[in-house]
Amino acid sequence: MNSNLKHLRQIVRIVLFLFLSVPFAAAQFYGDPPDDTHPWAIHDNNRPQPPRVEPGKAPGGAPSDAVILFDGSSESFKKNWTHENSKRKKDWKVQDGALISVGGAGTIKSKAEFADCQLHVEWSAPVKVAGNSQGRGNSGVFLMGQTEVQVLDNYDNPTYPDGFAGSIYGVMPPMANSLNAPGKWQSYDIIFRRPILKDGKVLDDGSVTVLINGVVVQDSTPLEGGGGHRGRSRAKAFPLNGPLKLQDHGNPVRFRNIWYRQLRSRPIEGGTDGKLSPDATKKKRAEIAAKIRKDAATKKGKEKLLRLMESLYYENNAATYAEAVELGEQFVNEVEEKPDGRKGDFMQVNNAVKYLVKHKILPTDHPGIVAMKAVIEENGWNK
Numbered sequence: 001m002n003s004n005l006k007h008l009r010q011i012v013r014i015v016l017f018l019f020l021s022v023p024f025a026a027a028q029f030y031g032d033p034p035d036d037t038h039p040w041a042i043h044d045n046n047r048p049q050p051p052r053v054e055p056g057k058a059p060g061g062a063p064s065d066a067v068i069l070f071d072g073s074s075e076s077f078k079k080n081w082t083h084e085n086s087k088r089k090k091d092w093k094v095q096d097g098a099l100i101s102v103g104g105a106g107t108i109k110s111k112a113e114f115a116d117c118q119l120h121v122e123w124s125a126p127v128k129v130a131g132n133s134q135g136r137g138n139s140g141v142f143l144m145g146q147t148e149v150q151v152l153d154n155y156d157n158p159t160y161p162d163g164f165a166g167s168i169y170g171v172m173p174p175m176a177n178s179l180n181a182p183g184k185w186q187s188y189d190i191i192f193r194r195p196i197l198k199d200g201k202v203l204d205d206g207s208v209t210v211l212i213n214g215v216v217v218q219d220s221t222p223l224e225g226g227g228g229h230r231g232r233s234r235a236k237a238f239p240l241n242g243p244l245k246l247q248d249h250g251n252p253v254r255f256r257n258i259w260y261r262q263l264r265s266r267p268i269e270g271g272t273d274g275k276l277s278p279d280a281t282k283k284k285r286a287e288i289a290a291k292i293r294k295d296a297a298t299k300k301g302k303e304k305l306l307r308l309m310e311s312l313y314y315e316n317n318a319a320t321y322a323e324a325v326e327l328g329e330q331f332v333n334e335v336e337e338k339p340d341g342r343k344g345d346f347m348q349v350n351n352a353v354k355y356l357v358k359h360k361i362l363p364t365d366h367p368g369i370v371a372m373k374a375v376i377e378e379n380g381w382n383k
Helices: 002-025 074-080 278-296 301-312 318-337 343-358 367-378
Strands: 067-070 081-083 093-095 098-100 108-114 117-124 139-143 147-151 186-193 196-198 201-204 207-212 215-222 242-246 254-262
Touching: 067 074, 067 108, 074 081, 074 108, 117 139, 139 186, 147 186, 147 207, 242 254, 278 301, 301 318, 301 343, 318 343, 318 367, 343 367
Parallel strands: none
Antiparallel strands: 067 254, 081 108, 093 098, 098 254, 108 242, 117 186, 117 254, 139 147, 139 242, 186 207, 196 201, 207 215
């Protein structure tokens, strides 16, 4: 019984391997080809694989590609932060693994400057409750030094909603209050995209997503200029990069475990994932085609033919087209003379030809199509 079970498991593993590997191997000439605003085909194996990132070892832990801004040590604070006010009489302090705001020390800012990011910050309001509304456990996380995600002890403390903990200050209240009690640690996970303007025209409003203790409280909220105190903010240009700032609002708020990861560029900034402009798409398609042609030059026979054919749906290059036609004729002649054991290869090339015809990359009356059909029928491969 155990022997049979072991044999069955081996069969299942083999079947799963074949099932999973075939779609990946056959993905070219499979999904829709690139178009005027998308440089990649659907299910495109030429598209780069996502880079490996090792997750943090514990919830909230920094992943392997994160930039750590504060790890609980005095060395980390000195290395990564500076006080904004050079005339201050007090400094923020590090105590028991936490970075503590000291009244009168003023705002601190990171030495690193960055823009679009995933940011993790943990903070804690004082255990002893004092004050109310904006006077209780108040600080702020300023992205690029511009847009504030409010830090405030609102566990049992009403205030104006667009100044609530987790609000985009002066822009949008949080959709929920998921704070822990005073003295407990709170976690902020923030996804930030800066606004983009060109010649005074808003191309992207920018956005912020915020999770407090794992609960979504801002969902791709448009920045509307970034927010601020009392006045309604208007669309404005942000710098390319800026520091992270932590506010001194007179309350001894504690911070720990601060890190960020940069996000991939949006198409509007030169990124190549998503919907691109026609000019950017054409440029990227030409780049991909050139890379495939370079790879084709290292191959022979059917493999070279398929790679050249593949390059044509990124860029219809005349020289490549002519070379593919020549190689195609040689391939058909070889199989026609010695068809034994060549069915798989031939049908693979035939499927590629059908794909190029379907998507109007090859004309329907191309003579090679008739020649291939004749070989298939002569050998009974269409049955």
